[in-house]
Amino acid sequence: MGPTVQRTVWQIQRDVIHALLVREMKTRFGKWRLGYAWALLEPAMHIMVLATIFSFRGRELYPGIPTLLFMLGGIAPFLFFSHCFTKSLATVASNRGLFNYRQLRPFDAVFSRVLLEFIIYLLSLVALLIVLAWCGVQAAFGNFLLLVEVNVLFFGFCLGLSLVLCVVGERYPEFSKVLPVLVRPLYFMSGVFFSLDQIPKEYHPYLIWNPLLHVIELTRQGLFASYHGMFANFQHLTFTAIGMLGFGLLVYRVSWRDLVRSQ
Amino acid sequence: MIKLENLTKSYRTPQGRNVLFKAVNATFPEGKNIGILGRNGAGKSTLLRIMGGIDYPDAGRVITNQRISWPMGLAGGFQGSMTGRENVAFVCGLHGIWGSGQRKVMDTVQGFAEIGNYFDAPIKNYSSGMRSRLAFGLSIAIDFDVYLVDEVMSVGDAQFKSKCEAVIAEKRKTSTFIIVAHTMSLLRKNCEVGIYLEEGRVKICDSMDEAIALYLKGTDSRQKSNIAS
Numbered sequence: 001m002g003p004t005v006q007r008t009v010w011q012i013q014r015d016v017i018h019a020l021l022v023r024e025m026k027t028r029f030g031k032w033r034l035g036y037a038w039a040l041l042e043p044a045m046h047i048m049v050l051a052t053i054f055s056f057r058g059r060e061l062y063p064g065i066p067t068l069l070f071m072l073g074g075i076a077p078f079l080f081f082s083h084c085f086t087k088s089l090a091t092v093a094s095n096r097g098l099f100n101y102r103q104l105r106p107f108d109a110v111f112s113r114v115l116l117e118f119i120i121y122l123l124s125l126v127a128l129l130i131v132l133a134w135c136g137v138q139a140a141f142g143n144f145l146l147l148v149e150v151n152v153l154f155f156g157f158c159l160g161l162s163l164v165l166c167v168v169g170e171r172y173p174e175f176s177k178v179l180p181v182l183v184r185p186l187y188f189m190s191g192v193f194f195s196l197d198q199i200p201k202e203y204h205p206y207l208i209w210n211p212l213l214h215v216i217e218l219t220r221q222g223l224f225a226s227y228h229g230m231f232a233n234f235q236h237l238t239f240t241a242i243g244m245l246g247f248g249l250l251v252y253r254v255s256w257r258d259l260v261r262s263q
Numbered sequence: 264m265i266k267l268e269n270l271t272k273s274y275r276t277p278q279g280r281n282v283l284f285k286a287v288n289a290t291f292p293e294g295k296n297i298g299i300l301g302r303n304g305a306g307k308s309t310l311l312r313i314m315g316g317i318d319y320p321d322a323g324r325v326i327t328n329q330r331i332s333w334p335m336g337l338a339g340g341f342q343g344s345m346t347g348r349e350n351v352a353f354v355c356g357l358h359g360i361w362g363s364g365q366r367k368v369m370d371t372v373q374g375f376a377e378i379g380n381y382f383d384a385p386i387k388n389y390s391s392g393m394r395s396r397l398a399f400g401l402s403i404a405i406d407f408d409v410y411l412v413d414e415v416m417s418v419g420d421a422q423f424k425s426k427c428e429a430v431i432a433e434k435r436k437t438s439t440f441i442i443v444a445h446t447m448s449l450l451r452k453n454c455e456v457g458i459y460l461e462e463g464r465v466k467i468c469d470s471m472d473e474a475i476a477l478y479l480k481g482t483d484s485r486q487k488s489n490i491a492s
Contacts, residue, residue: 006330007359019356026345097339101357102316102331261319262309263275 012103020104020112028116039120040127047075047128050193061194064226066137072128073220073227074192080121081158081212082183084114088162089169089176092259099260106259107252110166114159122151129223140225147222149234153241154215160241160248167255191216204231211240265291265314265409269323272309283309284465286323291456293329297441298450298471300478301460307443308413310460314441315411329408337413338398343387347378347397350386351404358405368404375400375430396423403430410434412442447475 007015029036051068054061061070088110095109132138169176190212199207207213214237217229270287273280283306291297299307312318315331333340341350351372355365373382376396381389389397402410412431431440435453444450450457450471457474459466461481468474 011359015359015361016357019353022356023342023345023349023353026349027342030344097341100317100333100337100340101354102333103357257319260317262312 013108016104016108017112017115020108021116024112024116040124043076043079043121043124044128044131046079047071050075054193062227065139065220065224068132068137069129069139069224070220071193072125072132073223074190074216076121076125076128077154077215077219078187078190078192078212080117080154081215082187083117084158084162085165085183086180087113087117088165089179091162091166092170106166106256107163110162111159114155114162118151118155118158139223141223142225142227143222146218150215150218150222150237153237156245157211157215157237157241160243160245163248163252164244167251167259170259171255186210186212189213208233208236211237211244214240264293264327265329266326267314267323268326270313270320270325271322272306272313272320282463284460285463287465289458289465289467294439295456296435296439296454297456297458298454298474299441299443299458299460300450300474302482305460305462307460310458310465311411311413311441311443327409330406331409332402332405332407332411334411334413335402336395336399337402338394341386341394341398344385346385347372347376347382347389351397351401354401355405360405368401371404372397372400375403375426392420392423399427403434406438408438410438410440412440412444414444451475 025036029038034041047068051071054067054071061067091109091113092106095106098104098109099106165179168179189207189210208231214229214232214234217232218234218237220227221229221232267287267289271282271285273282275281299310301307309318311334313320314325315333316325316327317333340354342353345353348369351369352365355361355368360368376382376393376399378389378393378396381393382397386394386397431453434440440453442450442453454471457468457471459468459474459477459481461477466474466477468477
């Protein structure tokens with residue numbers, strides 16, 4: 001009936017993540033009529049609304065790349081980031097009941113959530129590219145290997161950030177109100193619907209610190225052959241992503257018992 | 264074997280820290296059922312959860328090589344918008360039970376819980392009795408070396424209670440139990456080792472009767488001192 005063999009730690013980890021992923025999908029998409037299609041519809045709607053607004057300007061934001069595609073390359077990664085950011089703050093509180101199963105710890109909840117968001121992001125990006133290409137909106141494809149590298153780093157960055165935020169959200173609940181406000185300005189500072197050379201030069205030295213900007217510029221560079229991100233710096237992204245992941249793991253390791261423990 | 268090493272646990276209160284127990288050392292051999300006794304708020308459930316690896320002490324640790332269950336009949340891990348079947352599938356997945364093993368567990372749970380078609384309805388539509396039937400059925404459907412029981416026998420109607428007791432008697436042949444309860448007869452019948460908690464001290468007794476005697480003496484003397492003052 002029950003488990004008769006001892007599992008290795010990796011098997012336990014795999015089982016827990018697998019079970020959580022299934023559960024997360026059921027609770028998120030199960031209750032709507034459109035179900036899983038909703039995962040694709042959200043970024044699609046976002047992009048359509050913005051693209052409609054900007055298409056009134058009547059010219060391409062970046063020469064040689066249709067506005068819709070340009071936006072898609074910025075909005076899809078940004079939505080992934082902002083979902084990770086806002087959801088991870090409440091991870092511990094909203095999964096408290098699950099910690100009654102000893103093999104399930106906050107890390108698993110954070111990891112499976114980020115992983116699910118990541119899968120949704122990649123699938124919706126691919127699906128929307130196909131749909132747009134089918135409608136005749138397309139551009140020459142860039143560099144697949146670069147896309148893979150950028151997204152691996154981006155995943156690491158978001159996982160590290162989410163681990164930090166899940167600790168912050170539980171230990172300092174007041175921050176949960178303040179931090180989401182920070183995501184708004186990032187939307188405008190990360191080149192989601194412009195490229196950086198449209199901003200006065202004197203601000204550039206500050207703006208290029210933003211790792212999200214590099215993610216978006218490099219993603220576009222990977223997607224479109226004719227795109228060249230002026231400021232995109234792969235080393236900067238590598239460094240911040242590994243740094244953030246390391247920092248997140250450290251912060252989590254120091255404080256995970258306090259997240260679960262009764263005080 | 265379950266070994267407690269230097270276990271210390273305290274709670275934050277407005278008047279400072281309230282110590283539940285301090286530097287507890289104990290070894291419980293395999294095959295012994297443990298009963299935990301004490302007044303309300305003495306830390307029985309906390310000790311149970313620490314031994315089960317769900318809660319953590321301030322200092323010290325619990326060493327064990329056994330598979331320990333979650334507190335029996337606990338419904339806190341259920342997700343209201345998912346059906347009973349989906350929730351059972353989730354818990355099975357956590358414990359590495361997939362495929363045909365999972366279907367077997369489903370059958371056991373369904374047979375034990377007796378909630379009929381509600382098994383495929385969202386849990387939020389359940390009555391509290393149905394919820395605890397499902398939770399209890401799930402607890403017994405997955406095999407563990409040690410089961411944690413936190414006053415679970417008090418749920419459900421008389422028929423369900425006797426069914427639970429029958430199942431526990433059956434389970435006792437292959438597994439052991441750690442029980443928190445206020446019912447002396449239940450503890451006396453099921454446990455061989457007793458733990459008595461009182462105001463920051465832990466007394467580990469080699470027989471359940473000894474722990475029960477301590478507990479009764481404790482409540483007696485308290486009553487007397489209350490009358491005297």
